[in-house]
Amino acid sequence: MNHVLIVDDEAEIRESLASILQEEGYLVTTAATAGEALTLLRDAVYDVVLLDIWLPDRDGLDALGEIRRMSSEHVPEVVIISGHGTIEAAVRATKLGAYDFLEKPLSLARTLIVIKNAMQARRMREDNKEFARQLAVRGTVTGQSVPMKALRQQIRLMAPTNGRVLIYGESGTGKELIGRAMHAESLRKDRVFVELNCAAIPEDYIEAELFGYRHGAAPGYIQGGGEGVPAEKRGTFERADGGTLFLDEVGDMSLKTQAKVLRALDEQRFLPVGASHPVHVDVRVIAATNKDLEEEIARGNFREDLFYRLNVIPFYVPPLRDRKEDIPLLVKEFLGEFGAQYGRPRVEMADDALAALKQYHWPGNVRELRNLVERVVILNPKVQRVERKHLPMLVYRDARDQMRSAPAREEFPTLLQAREAYERDYILKKLDECNGNVSRAAEGLGLERSHLYRKMRALGVSVKES
Structure with missing residues (x-):
């Protein structure tokens, strides 16, 4: 459950806020003094103060500064409240690390x-932080193939800069993983990493x-608020302030949206829908696409000026079929992950x-391999x-067909092993x-059903009847 600490010397405010939040x-x-609050924060974990x-x-x-300096891994987000709000106080609170300022x-x-946004x-x-720890354990990006070694070297060189990055690659190759790896090794690693899949959001929203x-000024069904719909929303650019914004499938944005993103990148500020004053941000943008953007530019589907803004540092993530030597390492990693998740830590x-x-x-690249390992x-x-x-x-049929289309090779040390391999393949083909x-496979093979079962057990073939 999300835990909120209210620190205010006015009992009426403490009780009223506590009742509403509960x-x-x-x-x-609740706490009435800064000293009481600091004591509570040393003894328990709070999400928002x-x-x-x-x-x-x-x-x-002063108490805010001390909270932000706490050594605990679970430092809360702090929202400052004041009955004497001034711009100077709000600016100072922000510099000290406050999430927001309420009057x-x-x-x-x-x-x-x-409070909801602070929780998020x-x-x-x-x-x-957890992702950074995982990266440290598994060596950032898995793979010992030449393309992946070059990719890791490129990440180490480019991550500490503020240059915008455009990651190319087929669906499922791990473009988001590369984006997160760059954030984890960047100067912004202690700030937020916010992602948005541009292809998953309808154009109207x-x-x-x-x-x-x-104030409910967004288009479509959000207009005017409504039950369960907040009157205000902080967009991904604003939530990523100070950190990294990952725009996935950026090639799927409409030209109208591209124009607004271009302006936000150029000015590092934007106007929220329905707002009268712009919001200034400091955001590093990492974009990803599975499309050929230069081809999309030629077709009139993507802005050339936006392409050059995003393509400061281009990255290419190779498909899995071009780095098959990495498959054993990836399989070992996924087996460890899912073996632990399902209570079987020693699967190989x-x-x-x-x-x-x-x-x-x-065809589905690393994502398909990961899903396959989990299913197995x-x-x-x-x-x-x-x-x-x-x-x-x-998978087995595809592998078998490729092996059959390849030139014959001396793969088996004995005739018996070669015959068993052929029989196994032939039975699997018939199944x-x-x-x-x-039953139908046995009939097609000219065998008794019981004989086929014995043969399958001997050859290590296990197939459930549908």
Whole structure:
């Protein structure tokens, strides 16, 4: 449960806020002084602190500085509240690390929105820390192929800069992983990493997602607010202030949206929908696409000026079929991940299974491989050593067809092993033709059903009848 600490010397405000937040599902603790609040923060984890500036024992902004310097890994987001708000106080609070600044008398709607956004910001900050720890453990980007070694070197060189990055690659190659790796090694690594899939947001709403809106002024169904719809929204540019904004599938943005993104990049400021004053931000943009943007420019689908703004540092992520030597490392990583997740930490992949995986063409790239490994782990709960017979028929059939189309090679040391391999392939082909129906396959092979079962067990073929 999300935990909020309210620090205010006025009992009426503490009680009123606590009651409202508890009704919203938050766990709430209150304190009347800065000293009491600091003691609570050393003993427990809080997600958000609402901190009054005027406190009886010390200045709230001094307490804010001490909170931000705490060594705990779970430093909360702090929202300053004051009945004597000034621009100078708000600026100072922001420089000291406050998430936002609220003036008294508090607007209930705005207070709830700010707390919700602060919760999201803290979760992203914690996610980024965890991701950085994972990267440190597994060596940033998995792979020992020449393309991946070159990619890691490029990340090390370019990550500490503020140059905009455009990542090219087919769907499923891990473009977001590269973006996160760059953020984790950048000078902004302690700030937020915010992502937005441009292809997943309808055209009517993407401007509000990117730049936010004020007082229910967003288009479409958001217009005018409504039940469950906040009156205000901070867009991804604003939430990424000081950190990194990852724009996935940037080639799918409309020309109208591209024009507004271009202006925001040039000026580092933008006007939220319905706002009267622009918002200034400091954001590093990393974009990704599976399209040929130069071809899209020729077709009139992408702005050339935006392309040159984004393409300061180009990255190319190769498809998995061009770096198949990385498959064993990726499989080991995924087996460790899903083995631990499903309570089986010692699952490994046999050589014959790895050989089949290397033969497959992987149209879905690393994402498809990851999904396959998870499926194999789930469907074979008692298997500690994954063999070729445990792989999905699609992968096995593709590997088999590629091996058949290749020139004949001396792969088997004995005639018996070669015959068994041929029989295994032939039985699997017949089972595939019969959609896994053993009775029909036996009839097609001219064998008794029981004889085929014995042969399958001897050859290590395991297929469930459909």
